Amino acid sequence: MNRSPNSSPQPIPSRYSSKENASAHKRREQSEHRYANRLITTNLSGRKALYQGIYFLSVAAIGLTLCIKMLISNSLPDMGTTALLAVLGLISYHLPVSLPSGVQINPGFPLLMAALFRHGIACAIIVIVPSMLLHFWTRNHGLTNCLFNAGQFTLSLYAAMAVGMRMGWRPGIPATDKDVVTIILMILSYDVVNNLFLTGANLFENPTSFTQSFAKTFFTDRKWVMGVRTFLTVIAMVLCSYMGNLAFLIVFIGVMVLRRQNEFQKELIERTRESLTDPLTGVYNVRYVRMWIETEFPRLAAKKEPCAILFIDVDNLKHINDVYGHEIGNCLLRHLSEVMRKNIRGEDILARYGGDEFIILCPGTDARGGFLVGERILSAAQSQPVCSDEVEIALNLSLGVASWPAHGDTPYDVIRMADKAMYLSKRRGGNRVMLADEL
Template sequence: MTAARFTVTDRDGTAVFRPRAWPLFAQPSAVVAFVVTVVVVDVVLFLAGVLTTTLRMEEMLTGAALIASGAVCVEAMRRLGMPQGLVRDLLGAWWIPTLLLLPPVYSMIIPVPLYLMLQYRIKRTVVFRRVFSAAAVALAGFAASSVFHASVAGRIVLLDGISGAAARSVLLTGDAVLAAVLCAALFTVLNTLLVAGAIRLSSRGGPRRKMIWDFESLMLDGVEVCVGLVVTILCGLSLFLLFIVLPPVLLLQRSLLFQQLQTAARTDPKTGLLNAATWEQEAEAELARSIASGRPMAVLIVDIDHFKRVNDTHGHLFGDQVLVGVATTLTHQLRQYDVVGRFGGEEFVILLPGADMAEACRIAERLRTRVGRMALPVGEIAVAVTVSIGVALLRVHGRDLLELMTAADLALYRAKDSGRNRICLPVAPTAGVPAQARQSEVAEEQHSGEPG
C-alpha cells in the first residue's frame, strides 16, 4: 500500500492528507486487502458495464424511480431512529428490482446515493465501513443481475436489459419467475457472505458475538426477497404502481426497525448481553419464582483482571475485543435459561436459577477456566486474560436481589485481594441469614477447593 505512506501538507506544514491515519489502515492487513479488493473489482466492473451498456431513457427513469423510493425509506428510517450495531433494513426491496429489471451496471450505481443518505442523513459512521457495505451490495447485485440476464437472454432480444413490454412478457412466465427468485436469493447470499467475510477477518481470530445467519435472519432474508419480487413485477408493469407498493414497504421496514430498537434498548451495544437495567428486571422476576417454589438460585459477578492494564497497553479498541470475547465465552458456557448481562465496565453478572452451592461453584470454575484459555492476537503475540468471580447463594447470603448482589460483590473483592484469577464466597455474616446457613456456607467454600 504505497499510497498509505504519502502525506500532503498545507502552507504552514500541517498535515491534511494522511492515509496511514485512516481507520481502514488500523485494521488487520487481511481486512484492508479484502475491502480494497472488493472496491477495486467494483470499479473495474462498473467501467466495463458503462462501456458495454446502451443507455435507454425508460431504464434511466426506472432507476431514478427506484432511487427515489429507496430515499423515502431512508428518510423514514431517520425519523424512527437507528439502533446500534448491525442493523437490518428492507432496502433489498429496491436492490432486487434493480438487478432484475435493469442492466447489471445499474446495480452498481443505485447503492451509491442511498448509502450516502445513510451516512449523512441517518448516522455518520466509519467511512470505509459504509463504502464497503455499498460495494458489497453493488458486487452482489452485479453478479446476480448478470446471471439473471444471461438466463433469460434466449427469450428476449435485449441482452443488456429488460424493461417495459419485455418485463411484462418475460417476468410473468414460470421459468423467468423461477430464475428471478433464484437470482434474488443469490444476491442475498453473496451480499451476506461478503459482509460475513469482512466481520470474520476483522475479528482477529476472536470469538464472534453473533452469527450472521440464524433462523430470524433467514426469515428476514426470505421476506426481503418476496417483497423485492413483488416490487419488481409491479414496477415492470408500470412505474406508477410504485405509489401503491411503497406504503406497505415503509410499514414493514418501520416494524422491523421498531423491533430492533426494542432489542437495542435491552442490550449492551458492545457485547450484545443484557444491559444492567434489563438484567435486574429479569433477575427480579426469576428471584420471585425461585422464592415461591423454594428452588435454589445463585448470583455470580465476573470481573476481568487488570482490564485497565490491557487498555493502557494495547488500546481501547483491543479492550473492546476482550469484552466481546469474554461475553461470548460466558454465553457459550452457560445454560440456556441462565441470565447473563454486562453490569458496567469490565464486570458481568450472571443469574443461575436452580443452582445450589456445588453447582454454582462448578459453573463458576468452568467460566474461569474457559476465559483463561481464551487468547486474542495482537500483531504477532497473543494476549490472554483471566477473571475473578464472586458467588452468592439465595437464602444463604441474602433473601433479595440487593443482598445477593452485595454479597457477591464482597466475594469478588475477596477474590481480587487474594491474588485474582479465582472464585470466592463471602464470609462476612449477612443480615437475616441464620448462623447455621453461614456455617454451611464456609463448609461449602472449603469443599469447593477454590483458593482465597
C-alpha cells in the first residue's frame, strides 16, 4: 500500500447573525481553502505548516533529482511496453481497492514492483511518478504534497533496487526459487522507506514518539491488508519476470476483479449493518437484539453465565416533542444514545427498542451488575442535559433491570420483567433504576 499524506483542512466553526451571512461566509471560506490548498494540503497553519512544507520540499528536491538521474542513466523498454505501463499506472493509482475492513490497497503497487523487477527503476518511475503529479488536478492535492509523494516514492524504489542488486538481482532475468527471498526483501525495503517518510510527515500534525508513529503507519494501520498485498506483489513480480507485458495485463485485470468483488462485499456488509441499526441514533435495533438472542445467548447459557438486561424509557418525550418540536426530540434521543454508549461496558449491547425505549444487554453480569450500569447511565444523563437555542432540556429516565436466569427462563421473559421494573420506576416518579426483585 503506497502511503501519502493528503488530509483536508477542517473548517473553523463561527457564529453568524443570519443563515444567509453564514452560508455566504462558508462559501467564501471554502473557496479560500481551495486556493490555499493548491500549494499544500495540511491541517496545520502558521509556522508549523511552514516547517511541514519545508520538509515536503526537501524530500521532493532529493527524490526528484534522483528521479531525473535514474531516467537519464537507465534505459526504458520498448515504446509499447513503456506506454502500456504508464497507462496502467495512471489508471491503477486512481482506483484504490477498498477491502471490507476499510483499508485501501493500490492496485498500482504490484504493477510498480513488477515493472521494477522486470525492467528496472526507470520503468517503475514511469508507472508511479506521473500519477503522483497528476493528483494535483485529479484529486486536488496540494502541489507540495504531489512533489513530495513523487520524490519519496522514487527514493523508496531506489531503496528496493539497491537491496535487490545487493542480493544479486538484475532486471530482465526470470525469477528462481531463491529470488523469492530477494523479492520479499525488495518489497520490505520499499515499505520501510515509504513509511519512514510518511511518519516524518505525520509527526508534524500528531506529535508523538517516532517509534510509535512508525509502528502505527507501518503495521497497525495495515495489518489486515499486508498479507494480501504482499502475496499479490510477489506473484506479480515472479509472473512478469517470465511473461512480460501479458503478465502486467493479467495482474492489472486480477486486481480490478478483486476491487469489484470487494465493492459488492462492502455493499453487502453496509446493507446488513443498516438492517441491524437504528437510522436515527446509530445504535442497534430490535432486529439485532433478536439475532443476538438466537445466536449469542445459547453460548452464554451453555456456560451458565448470567445476563442482565436493562430497559430504559425517556420520561416526557411526547411533552418535549409538543413544546420544542420533533427535531429537538430526535436530538435528545441521539444525545442520550451517545451518553449511554459512553457509560456501558465494552461487551454490552445497546439497542433502540422502539420510540423512546432502549434496551441494554449485559452478558456475563447479574442484576446487581446491571443495576450499577443503570446508575452510571442515570448519573451521566442528569449531568448532561440537551442544550438547544439557549434552552437546557433535562434527560429524565426510568430504568428497569432484570437478569437471566434469576428473573426468567428465556431472554424474552427477562426483557418483560425489565420492562415491568421500568414501569415501576415511572410510577414512583421516574429518574431512578428499579430491580425486578422489587416487583
